[in-house]
Amino acid sequence: MRVFNFAAGPAVLPEDVLAKAGAEMSDYKGSGMSVMEMSHRSKVYQQIFDTAEEALRKALQIPEGYKVLFLQGGASTQFAMIPLNLATKGKAAYVNTGAWSKKAIEEAKRYIDTDVIASSADKNFTYIPEVPAVDQSLDYLHITTNNTIFGTKFSRLPNTGNVPLVADMSSNIASEVMDMSRFALVYAGAQKNLGPAGATIVVIRDDLLERAPKEITPTMLRYTTHSENGSMFNTPPCYTIYIIGLVLEWILAQGGVAAVEKANREKAAMLYDFIDQSGFYSSPVRKEDRSLMNVPFILADSALDADFLSQATAAGLVNLKGHRSVGGMRASIYNAMPKEGVAALVDFMKDFEKKRG
C-alpha cells in the first residue's frame, strides 16, 4: 500500500508515472531494452530526450531565445557555475532568504564580489524581504524563488531592469505559472517537482552563453560545454531525464502548470486555513509569503512532536518532521501529492489536536 509521502525531496512522484516506468523497465516500447541500457547516442534515446525537453518548454512556456540544459551535480554545483560563467564585470547581488540562498552566496563569494542586497535573516527567514532597485552594472541578481526549509516563496519577482535575474527554482519549478521572460537563468534540481534526484535543469537565455567563463572554470562547469553539445558532451543522466519527461507529460495531461497551480493552491489553502483557525497548530511564516510547496507548522507543545510523528507515520502520513532550523513539522505538498493526501493530513491533525491538544 502506498503511503502519503510529505518529504521535502526526493519526494512523491505521480503514481501513473511510476506504474508506466515499472511496466517499461525491461523493454521500452518494443526496443528490446530498458531505457537504462540505451546508448545516449541512439535514435530511440534521443527521442526520449527531445520529448522531455519539449515537454519542459511547453509546461514552463519558455520563450524563444533560451537553451534548456540537463546537467548533473544539483543546485550546489550551480552555486559555483553561476559566478564562474557569468562574472564578466565582477559584481553580483544576492537575496538571502534562507539556507540554500546562503550556500549560493558563500560559493559566489569565492569567485565574484557579492553583495547581499536583501535578507530575512532578522526573523529566521519567515518572510520574503523587499528587494531594492539594483545597480545596473551588476552581472546578475540571484534569488531563491521558493525556500524549502523555511516555507516561503516570492509572490512578486523583483524588477531588475537590465540586470539578469538568476533563480534557484528547485522547490517550486512547474508548480505555478511564472513569466519565464523575467528570468535570464533558472535552475532546479529535479528531485522535488520534476523527477528523481540526479539531474539539474538549467534554462539559460542565449546572451548569457556569450559571456566568457573564468579561465579557471573546469570544462564540465562551463554552460557552453553543454549548450553546444545538446547536453551530451558526456553521458547525461539518461534514465533520470526519461522519468522527468514522464512527469512533465503528466503535468501537461493535468492541463499544464496552470491547472497544477490551481490544485496546488487548493491543497495549500486546505492546510493553511486549517492551521490558521487552530489554536494548537501555527505557521511561522508571514501570510503573503507562504510557499505552496513546503508548509512548516508548529505544535503548541513541542513535547508532543515525537508523538505526532509516530502516530502520523502509523497512519501512513510520512516524512513530516520539520527541518532542525525551524523545528516542528513540515508538510511538503509538491505537484504529485494528491488532494486526498492533504485531506488525510488535515483529518489526522484535527484528530490529534482533539485527543492531545
Added chain:
Amino acid sequence: MRVFNFAAGPAVLPEDVLAKAGAEMSDYKGSGMSVMEMSHRSKVYQQIFDTAEEALRKALQIPEGYKVLFLQGGASTQFAMIPLNLATKGKAAYVNTGAWSKKAIEEAKRYIDTDVIASSADKNFTYIPEVPAVDQSLDYLHITTNNTIFGTKFSRLPNTGNVPLVADMSSNIASEVMDMSRFALVYAGAQKNLGPAGATIVVIRDDLLERAPKEITPTMLRYTTHSENGSMFNTPPCYTIYIIGLVLEWILAQGGVAAVEKANREKAAMLYDFIDQSGFYSSPVRKEDRSLMNVPFILADSALDADFLSQATAAGLVNLKGHRSVGGMRASIYNAMPKEGVAALVDFMKDFEKKRG
C-alpha cells in the same frame, strides 16, 4: 522480446536486476513508496546506500584505508577534480592510450604541469605502451585501464613506487580481479559495468584526502566535501545508486568478480578466436593488449559495413557500429552480456561471412 545490446555504454544490464527494479518501482519492500521518492536522509534509503557501498567494497575487494564516494558528473568531471585536488607538488604524469586519456590530459594541463610519459598514438592506440619508471616527486600517474573506443586494456599495471596511481576504470571496473591496493584513486562512470548513467564511483585512499585542493576548486569538486559527508553533502543520484547496488549484488551472486572474470574471458575468447581464424574479420588490436569488454573488429570490405549492421539489427544484435576513430564494428560485451549473446553474434558473423565474404 529483449535484444542483445552491444552498446559501449550506457549498456546492457542483468535482466534479473531490471525485473527486480520494475517489480519494486511503486512500492519498495513495503515502504509504500518508490526508491525514487525516498528522502536521501531516511533510514530506508540509507540502508540501500550502505548496502550498495558494502557490495562494491566486497566485489572489488577494497582494502582498509579507502573511501568510496558516489558522485555525479561522470569521468569528465573527474578529469578536473583529480588535478584540482591532488596537485600539491605541481607535476603529474599521464599515459595516453586513446580518446578518454587525451581528454583527461587536456583538462589536467589547465591545472598542473602534465607530462605524457607514454603513448600509443603512433599506431592509432592499438596497443598499450610500456610505461617507464616514474619520477618519484610526481603528484600522481594517471592511466586509463580499459579503452572503450580502441578496445585495449592494461594487463599489467605500471609500477609507480611511491607515486599514487590514479586510474579511469570506467569501462572495466568489476570485470576482472584487480589488486586495488595498487591504486591510490580509481574512478568510473557507472554506465558500463555497474548501472545506469548518472553516478560516478570514486575509490580514494585516505592519504589523498589530506592534500589541500587548489583554492579555486568549487566546493562540489572537492573530494573532502563528499568524503566528510558520506556522499550526501547534497542529494546524491539516489535511484542510480540503488540500481548499482542491485547490479553489485548480482555480481556477488555470480560468485563475485573472479567468477565474472572467468565468464568474461570465455566470452571474449569466443569472439577473438573466431575473428583471428577468419579471413574476413580482423582485430586491429595487439593480442596481448586486447580488452575483455570492448571488441572492435573490421570487415575485409568496408562497403559491407552497412549491410552487416542492418542484418545484425534485424537478427536482434544491436549497437555494433564501431567508433568513427576506428571504423568497422565494435561489440561491447560487459559483465551483463550473456554468453548466448556472444554465441549469437559469432553465429551471425559466420553466416554473414559465408553469404557475403
